[in-house]
């Protein structure tokens with residue numbers, strides 16, 4: 324566990340926390356939708372430093388965690404197929420499918436490889452022309468340009484033994500789904516800095532307008548706590564605006580070239596989120612023009628809805644209704660060695676953050 | 689997984705066509721090949737934010753150093769060598 328005093332920004336952080344304490348007069352629930360922010364808040368002890376009135380809840384900001392069981396099963400099926408190399412980001416390997424995880428099928432001899440970039444998977448396909456290489460393309464908007472680029476690149480090079488199994492989710496529709504859920508009450512959002520680096524800020528305007536909810540684009544370092552301060556200022560004043568705390572990186576329009584690459588390859592589709600359910604127009608699927616790079620088409624996969632593990636309450640956590648420590652299985656039946664759900668093994672999962680870094684106060688509170 | 693890591697572009701190593709460029713980026717000494725298609729304005733010596741092998745924006749040097757140090761302290765540089773950790 325690292326402490327804030329180790330950071331050069333310790334005084335800035337203390338000042339920010341003091342200001343938040345000074346101006347807060349009412350209870351507010353603020354949701355971050357970025358696993359990086361969740362981990363930063365927990366690891367740096369910031370959750371405990373905030374005044375009691377401020378409740379941070381951890382939204383569906385972990386793409387690995389919201390990938391539905393059925394897609395994990397598809398990946399496992401492909402990994403176990405003859406003559407297939409299945410490539411994935413490391414985070415996906417330990418996630419339990421309905422029967423097993425990719426790591427378990429790898430241990431029994433399936434060719435599952437961890438890659439740093441989808442472009443490495445294209446290279447692997449070039450080097451192994453007689454084998455089908457499938458990249459398990461999981462991610463939010465941040466990762467979509469790279470995944471799209473891998474398809475464009477394979478196409479340009481004429482690499483025909485490469486395809487992607489897309490599991491892409493989009494942040495704004497998830498925010499709307501959470502805001503429309505009668506059970507939840509979220510007063511404000513921190514929007515994820517690196518998602519907005521790609522997509523810009525425009526798509527959040529209609530949400531601010533429609534739901535009168537403050538949204539502040541925020542980074543993930545302790546100094547970015549100022550994002551929480553900006554949110555609280557708005558809430559205390561009764562305002563609802565879209566603001567950019569992370570202007571040192573995020574431009575209003577995002578990265579247009581990256582957006583163009585995304586829409587070259589992907590189209591918006593309905594998507595099921597693990598733990599949350601179906602959200603209309605909340606994901607990307609490979610366009611028909613690039614169908615030969617779509618593993619679902621290439622291998623005739625039929626995505627079947629698979630019932631989720633009833634013991635895992637990750638859906639309630641991601642909707643902001645529960646904290647990881649309120650899960651009856653937290654740390655007992657469910658731990659990183661024997662996970663019941665993805666949030667316990669993904670490096671961005673809220674349960675993993677609480678398990679590894681939260682101190683006793685947080686765990687007991 | 690949405691984390692983008694800043695590094696210094698030290699060389700342009702290839703250009704397949706007008707848009708598809710790649711180069712070498714140093715992340716505190718760890719060198720990686722990075723695709724530069726999304727940042728056509730990037731030149732050798734610039735700092736870029738890299739996510740899963742693709743540069744997604746430019747950052748200034750001071751910001752790059754601060755962010756890199758932070759990610760290192762948080763122990764979250766493993767993305768950079770995930771291809772060597774479990775394969």
Ligand code: SF4
Pocket residue numbers: 634635636637640647650651652653654657658662663664665666667674
């Ligand atoms: S602790 Fe485990 S079972 Fe409970 S919500 Fe988290 S991942 Fe699911």
